[in-house]
Amino acid sequence: MxxxxxxxxxxxxxxxxxxxxxxxxxxxxxxxxxxxxxxxxxxxxxxxxxxxxxxxxxxxxxxxxxxxxxxxxxxxxxxxxxxxxxxxxxxxxxxxxxxxxxxxxxxxxxxxxxxxxxxxxxxxxxxxxxxxxxxxxxxxxxxxxxxxxxxxxxxxxxxxxxxxxxxxxxxxxxxxxxxxxxxxxxxxxxxxxxxxxxxxxxxxxxxxxEIDPEDIVNHTSPTENEEEAAFNIQTMIIAPNEPLRGEDISAAFEESKRTGRTMASIFRERFEGADVEVSSIVSPSETVPKITPRTEHKPR
Known part of the structure; x- marks a missing residue:
């Protein structure tokens, strides 16, 4: 039935x-x-x-x-x-x-x-x-x-x-x-x-x-193996009044390796309250498989 x-x-x-x-x-x-x-x-x-x-x-x-x-x-x-x-x-x-x-x-x-x-x-x-x-x-x-x-x-x-x-x-x-x-x-x-x-x-x-990007930045860990990554986090830092020092980037990189935190979260913490804008873009990892398209057969 x-x-x-x-x-x-x-x-x-x-x-x-x-x-x-x-x-x-x-x-x-x-x-x-x-x-x-x-x-x-x-x-x-x-x-x-x-x-x-x-x-x-x-x-x-x-x-x-x-x-x-x-x-x-x-x-x-x-x-x-x-x-x-x-x-x-x-x-x-x-x-x-x-x-x-x-x-x-x-x-x-x-x-x-x-x-x-x-x-x-x-x-x-x-x-x-x-x-x-x-x-x-x-x-x-x-x-x-x-x-x-x-x-x-x-x-x-x-x-x-x-x-x-x-x-x-x-x-x-x-x-x-x-x-x-x-x-x-x-x-x-x-x-x-x-x-x-x-x-x-x-x-x-x-x-x-659909997870809040802030949560992804703050609660994920970086990996050196791209095959293990779920996200790609790109971070841009704008310091209009004072050039960003190489020592700051190096220190953030070492802290990321030591703590397992993302560079984005570390930069935000380090420059909080300063005249520095830190913005991040979260996207899927490049190793996420591509959706395989299907070619539909159309009637003649």
């Missing part, structure tokens, strides 16, 4: 509207606790190359029990097997798992879901990097509405997988169906006051760049 998502969303928003502030706090705490519990089971298994979902080793591929961990390509996972995974788990669950894997290696910076870098008009557009693998998700409005013949006349998304930079699954190989849960959550997220995300352990660069 087909689900009427408009009615389901209407009921959900009505239920939320009836909640008191205390009810919402309790509901959020319960969701956070469940998210945390699942993540702890995930990371415990991940550190042992073991999947918490199917309770099997990452190298195990059992066609009787499709699992998202196949996408780590530790076993004999074939191109067409993505259909089995998609049918069982749906977009949100697949994406959440891959985000957790990516963030276990480098937090946020392995996930490019930046709206400013996504092709215009897309419903979904992101690329996730994990070790030597990149996964990309793409969905245009025509995909979501279900275009074309019987092979694609349902709400679907496209998926690409690269291994060592080489194509393993192409965007247009398959039309992967959204689950009912996916469709409900995507529709609900359009309602005023409703927000969907992948939780604190699944954040990507979009969420990271």
């Amino acid at each position: 087909a689900i009427n998502f408009e009615k389901a969303v209407g009921r959900a928003t009505a239920d939320f509207a009836k909640m008191t502030a205390e009810d919402l706090d309790t509901w959020n705490e319960m969701n956070d606790a469940e998210h945390r519990s699942q993540y702890l089971r995930f990371i415990d298994g991940y550190q042992r190359d073991h999947c918490y979902l199917c309770d099997k080793d990452f190298k195990t591929v059992s066609k009787e029990s499709p699992c998202v961990h196949w996408l780590l390509r530790r076993g004999k996972f074939k191109n067409k097997d993505i259909v089995l995974i998609a049918q069982k788990f749906g977009y949100i669950n697949i994406c959440a798992y891959l985000r957790w894997c990516a963030n276990a290696e480098r937090f946020a910076a392995n996930i490019n879901d930046l709206k400013d870098e996504a092709p215009e008009g897309k419903i979904l557009s992101s690329t996730i990097k994990w070790k030597n693998i990149e996964w990309s998700f793409d969905c245009a409005p025509s995909d979501f509405s279900g275009h074309g013949g019987s092979h694609s006349n349902f709400p679907h998304y496209h998926f690409q997988m690269r291994i060592d930079g080489k194509q393993f699954i192409n965007f247009n190989d398959y039309h992967l169906p959204f689950s009912d849960h996916d469709l409900f959550m995507l529709r609900l997220s359009k309602e005023p006051g409703m927000h969907f995300d992948f939780g604190s352990h699944g954040i990507g660069m979009q969420d990271a760049m």
